[in-house]
Amino acid sequence: MTAPHYDAILLAGFGGPEGQDDVIPFLRNVTRGRGIPDERLEEVATHYRHFGGISPINDHNRALKAALEAELSARGVNLTVLWGNRNWAPYLKDAVVDAHERGYRRLLGIATSAYSSYSSCRQYREDFAAALDDTGMAGVITIDKVRQFFDHPGFVAPFIAGVSDALAELEDHGIDPGRVHVLFSTHSIPITDAERSGPRDVDFGPGGAYAAQHRAVAEVVMAAQRTRPAWQLVYQSRSGPPSMPWLEPDIVDAIDSLDREAVDAIVIVPLGFVSDHMEVMWDLDTEAREAAEQRGFRVVRTPTPGVDPAFVSGLIDLVQERMNGVDEADRPALTELGPWFDVCRPACCENVRAGFKPAVAGVAP
Template sequence: MNSHALPIEVPFASDAAASGPAHVEVPVAYDALLLAGFGGPEGQDDVIPFLRNVTRGRGIPDERLEEVAHHYRHFGGVSPINAQNRALKAALEEELARRGIDLPVHWGNRNWAPYLEEAVQDAAAAGHTTLLALATSAYSSFSSCRQYREDFARVLTETGLGDRVTIDKIRQFFDHPGFVQPFIDGVRDAVSTFLDDGVAPGAIRVLFSTHSIPTADAERSGPRDLDLGEGGAYAAQHLAVAEVVMAAVAAERPAATGIGWELVYQSRSGPPSQPWLEPDVNDVIAELPGRGVSAVAIVPLGFVSDHMEVLWDLDTEATEAAAEAGIRSIRTPTPGIDPAFVSGLVDLVEERLSGTPAADRPHRTDLGPWFDVCRPACCENVRAGFKPAASGIAP
């Protein structure tokens, strides 16, 4: 070892994770599960305060926020995400109990009640000090991984609990079989519907859709020393999962072998001058008739459950775009509380409780299993500057 090398620091980590291993392969006696979500408004009066939280630090006036609040207003000011996470929490508790795992689940959000601060304080008040966090995002990027880790560090610092509570985080689960299987089922059912109705394979297109992010964030997704090409780990992970899904569907339904697919993006925000990942799902749909496509399966590959971005951007806007283009469309389900997904999440909990060796951890792509402890500068946000982040090697 180089005597001048800086010591490894993993802020707020359990003893097993503190030395910074890529995978924690020893048992850890976690005493609570922290379910971390994005949060969403639950009434019209919540919409603007919620959007203030989402955009905190950017100085965006309420008048501008109101301009982007229309999709929440359309649904009575209620985002489906909190109800989805309540259902997921209950499903996790049921599966943990079924397996005889005594691990209470505390749920907290980044942007709306119940907040992460409340969840961590409630856990500490109950005597739980070694927390295992499960963020409701499967892929690697600043907003879907590192920002949650920064949230954990901020909460432990601001509450003064950092000297007695640790938070480790479950690996990004983009290629875990439990996450992938519901998408396989959904795509198989959608293309089977088209095929059974006499649509030729060449006239069917599968669009795997995920949240667009700034290209600068995408390029920095994943560890700095891991070169995964244009779009970084974020794009590479989605593409790898989409390939697995299509191969599995073709194996179950050979006629689907000739069906084309592509990765598309949605829900872009930010100034027009800032490059974001493309192409946009609606732009692609508009072009499909010119490619001889008459039926499209829209797959919310980047989403764990039916977020507002799914209900509005896909079920409303993308579905309307398909109708305007004169093509049939089916939006496939998100994992939600699919039994395979819930079981897979508890499998992920068990691999950390038991210290399952990385070689024995299930994964459906060559990119996995992803890291338990994020590597230095993983998914950094250079615009916001360095912030401490739990469950990863500093900085």
């Protein structure tokens, strides 16, 4: 609960291709070290090529960066917002070089992912450490990180509003709320990673902290609704060998299992995602929607937080929380799991296949 001085915010994104020629090089970056041939990558590339080889994620981050800058200005907070990606330009190391050239020495990172797992938290911390090492800035520049914000009101509010609007739209079409099924969707991860998500000294139940956080947020979203139809947590976008167990059920399987005699409509909620990127556009808006419509269900997909004012304001709240050393008791959280901690615990969110790599903003390893 200290009040450190920060020079700038580092917005950390996943990155995405911005043209057909970028697609395979981008996918090589994403799968680096796995030895996946280009022929296999081309199978995934078809999703991007369907949309002109362009992922919307970079444009989203440009918009989010601008929105954060506007909110900082409105609050009179003098902080620059830098932006760097894990898998595509501008890269995190470019942002670190930019920071050094501007004379910045202490950065506060915001990763565009709300939940706890290797790919959504620890890997960003490893990315920060690698960027410092690659640029020779380790020991010169410090990068901290805001807490995981899965249950911060600013992140949850857009989902509450989105589900409310979706249920109202279906009612306007004469659909009984009792015949609606809500599917909260997030990215599937290997079960071994899920079980190691979050601190190792806490038992979060099946799926570890990752699944527990999503379930807790979905419960908050549904508790805020005027009507409360049936709902479930589902997963999407699994990859990897069939021999490796991943979190289930897959959203398409869940749709196929719904009783057509009892359900008229489904609401798809991209609960695990900050913005509309390829896995939302393809896995939800294309594959899941087609599966639902083939079964005869009416479908409504709710928005991601994007640059919703509540979300943008919430992110700056997290920045000021760190800058001002706000006491834990005064940090907002909508579930009993939060508020999450600033500094990650030992062995938090281990990747059993890759092992532990240097990471910032946590207790070693």
